[in-house]
Amino acid sequence: MVRTAGRLIAGGARLLATPPRFPPFRAGSFRSRLHHEAPAAWLGVALGVTFTVCFATGLLSHLIQQPGSWFVWTPRPAGLYRVTQGLHVVTGLASIPLLLAKLFVVYPHLWAWPPVRGVASAVERLAIVPLVAGSLFLLLSGLQNVTYWYPWGFFFPPAHYWAAWITIGGLVVHVAAKVHIVRRVAAAREPRPEPPPVPAAGPEGGLSRRGILAAAGAATGLVVLTTAGTTVGPLERLALLSPRRPSVGPQGFPVNKTAAGARVLETAVDPGYLLRVTGRVDEELSLSLDDLRALPQRSAVLPIACVEGWSASPRWSGLSLPDLLRLAGAPAGVAVHVESLQPSGLYRATTLNPAFAADPDTLLALDVGGEPLHLDHGFPVRLIAPNNPGVLQTKWVATVTVL
Amino acid sequence: MSRSPSRRVEGEASPRVFWTGVLLGVAVMAWGVYGLLSQAGTGPLGIRLVRWLGWVLGGLVVHDAVFVPLVLLVGRGLRRVRPVALRTPVQVGLGLSVVMTLIAWPLLRGYGRTAQQGNASILPGDYVPAWLGVLAVIWAGAAVLALAGARRQRRAAVSRTAPRG
Numbered sequence: 150m151v152r153t154a155g156r157l158i159a160g161g162a163r164l165l166a167t168p169p170r171f172p173p174f175r176a177g178s179f180r181s182r183l184h185h186e187a188p189a190a191w192l193g194v195a196l197g198v199t200f201t202v203c204f205a206t207g208l209l210s211h212l213i214q215q216p217g218s219w220f221v222w223t224p225r226p227a228g229l230y231r232v233t234q235g236l237h238v239v240t241g242l243a244s245i246p247l248l249l250a251k252l253f254v255v256y257p258h259l260w261a262w263p264p265v266r267g268v269a270s271a272v273e274r275l276a277i278v279p280l281v282a283g284s285l286f287l288l289l290s291g292l293q294n295v296t297y298w299y300p301w302g303f304f305f306p307p308a309h310y311w312a313a314w315i316t317i318g319g320l321v322v323h324v325a326a327k328v329h330i331v332r333r334v335a336a337a338r339e340p341r342p343e344p345p346p347v348p349a350a351g352p353e354g355g356l357s358r359r360g361i362l363a364a365a366g367a368a369t370g371l372v373v374l375t376t377a378g379t380t381v382g383p384l385e386r387l388a389l390l391s392p393r394r395p396s397v398g399p400q401g402f403p404v405n406k407t408a409a410g411a412r413v414l415e416t417a418v419d420p421g422y423l424l425r426v427t428g429r430v431d432e433e434l435s436l437s438l439d440d441l442r443a444l445p446q447r448s449a450v451l452p453i454a455c456v457e458g459w460s461a462s463p464r465w466s467g468l469s470l471p472d473l474l475r476l477a478g479a480p481a482g483v484a485v486h487v488e489s490l491q492p493s494g495l496y497r498a499t500t501l502n503p504a505f506a507a508d509p510d511t512l513l514a515l516d517v518g519g520e521p522l523h524l525d526h527g528f529p530v531r532l533i534a535p536n537n538p539g540v541l542q543t544k545w546v547a548t549v550t551v552l
Numbered sequence: 553m554s555r556s557p558s559r560r561v562e563g564e565a566s567p568r569v570f571w572t573g574v575l576l577g578v579a580v581m582a583w584g585v586y587g588l589l590s591q592a593g594t595g596p597l598g599i600r601l602v603r604w605l606g607w608v609l610g611g612l613v614v615h616d617a618v619f620v621p622l623v624l625l626v627g628r629g630l631r632r633v634r635p636v637a638l639r640t641p642v643q644v645g646l647g648l649s650v651v652m653t654l655i656a657w658p659l660l661r662g663y664g665r666t667a668q669q670g671n672a673s674i675l676p677g678d679y680v681p682a683w684l685g686v687l688a689v690i691w692a693g694a695a696v697l698a699l700a701g702a703r704r705q706r707r708a709a710v711s712r713t714a715p716r717g
């Protein structure tokens with residue numbers, strides 16, 4: 150008995166000591182010099198930066214939309230969300246070439262023999278599964294979401310959000326396991342070798358280790374150049390591969406939800422339309438479109454910045470929300486709930502915290518670019534507040550409730 | 553610091569750093585799994601767990617079992633490219649073309665056009681010419697790389713044959 154067990158263990162140990170004699174396990178199955186720790190480490194560092202940026206900006210976007218008791222978003226600076234969410238999407242897209250290059254470089258590790266060498270190595274390798282699967286999923290689902298391609302059959306935000314936590318957890322383990330290699334690679338940087346006969350090529354021709362870094366960098370640059378114009382105005386002409394152009398849409402900027410999609414085609418153009426102001430007020434108001442136009446108007450250039458990364462900054466005008474609250478006799482420092490004519494849907498209402506409700510540039514806009522709002526932009530009245538994500542800028546406003 | 557190659561290849565992670573990272577990372581992952589499960593469901597706001605796993609693990613399998621092996625296969629084929637000086641430009645051109653095509657794919661296929669009837673501001677571009685333009689830029693860059701390589705090679709050959717002094 151004991152002897153058989155001993156033999157089995159010895160046999161198992163021998164099996165683990167010698168790799169199977171066929172590829173991809175056989176030593177020398179992967180001959181490219183690109184499979185090396187130096188490009189793996191540098192691409193890792195780049196991914197560490199881009200994933201940290203994505204995680205931070207993504208979490209921020211999440212908190213703005215679902216603030217806990219400890220998080221309070223502010224209306225100033227007015228363009229901050231525009232920057233953070235643009236950064237999220239462009240940095241995420243820019244990670245695609247970095248991730249593909251990195252995973253190519255480290256691919257032979259997948260078939261390393263023996264698969265694990267003890268407890269620490271088992272933990273390290275297990276964490277690779279959520280890291281790699283999660284990274285691929287975040288980048289793919291993000292790309293699909295911004296291009297309005299919804300093939301998954303589940304709701305994107307929570308799926309992407311929780312995947313981000315799992316991926317970042319895997320990344321923390323990975324960095325702890327590999328940071329000594331990064332140090333070694335950084336320390337071993339030698340003076341540049343003689344210029345090779347072919348740019349970025351070693352003796353056998355083909356990409357060198359420096360070359361693959363340069364190529365990944367070039368791909369990243371190309372991605373940024375052809376997509377960042379969705380939010381960076383001067384680059385719009387270059388935004389060839391962007392699902393949105395900030396100047397394309399009715400009245401010169403994009404639409405996320407149309408009036409038809411929101412099912413307000415009739416209610417929004419009803420001549421009997423009234424804006425109701427209710428809740429903790431001295432006097433409830435019901436204002437027709439003419440009443441609204443007769444009140445003092447305020448105008449401001451404010452960004453409309455979508456969670457999907459695009460943004461535009463037209464000039465809006467309409468009623469300043471604090472003016473309207475004063476008119477109704479609401480107390481100071483209140484929060485306000487704004488509801489749409491839209492009968493249903495996740496984004497039919499929004500709650501403004503007291504800082505937003507008190508900002509004079511928080512508008513119930515009637516006009517954009519000097520014309521009445523297009524039906525798809527929220528005619529007759531839409532909310533537009535500084536530093537507020539696009540999905541929370543309620544369109545076709547019906548009711549303002551003081552909380 | 554010793555610079556012997558064996559030391560450079562081995563080198564150990566500090567156990568303190570490693571296990572601290574494991575503790576922290578596992579806690580973060582556990583939070584993610586908890587959140588995922590708490591929002592698992594089939595309602596319109598739910599994460600359908602089976603489909604989610606299908607996408608997450610499916611992506612991993614497609615990448616590791618199909619995509620990379622294909623890249624390796626093509627890479628092996630490129631070793632036959634002659635003259636040798638063309639190998640790098642061809643590798644770079646192909647690599648960048650693949651990446652940009654992946655990113656352009658949903659636009660080229662126009663999936664988003666059916667997402668909302670009557671919203672012309674979604675996918676407003678003419679993406680096929682745009683994508684071809686990007687590919688043209690990539691291959692123009694590859695051609696420059698090839699020319700620069702050829703020139704450098706010629707110079708190297710001249711300086712080898714030229715008499716010294």
Ligand code: HEM
Binds near residue numbers: 189251281328330
């Ligand atoms: C999205 C992020 C990342 C992914 C998906 C990723 C993926 C991987 C994978 C799958 C391996 C092979 C591991 C093995 O089986 O042993 C690896 C190795 C490595 N990674 Fe990462 N990594 C990422 C980020 C990072 C970061 C931020 C760093 C820097 C601290 C880094 C540094 C390294 C190093 C030094 C290696 C070892 C390469 C070698 O020994 O040849 N990685 N990475």
Ligand code: HEM
Binds near residue numbers: 206316
């Ligand atoms: C191609 C790359 C990516 C794109 C295009 C992208 C896109 C998006 C979009 C459009 C949202 C807004 C979702 C919504 O609230 O409706 C979002 C949210 C988020 N993203 Fe990404 N993302 C990408 C990569 C990443 C990466 C690499 C991470 C982190 C590692 C990440 C983490 C997050 C988080 C935490 C949120 C907040 C989710 C929520 O509001 O519930 N994303 N992303």
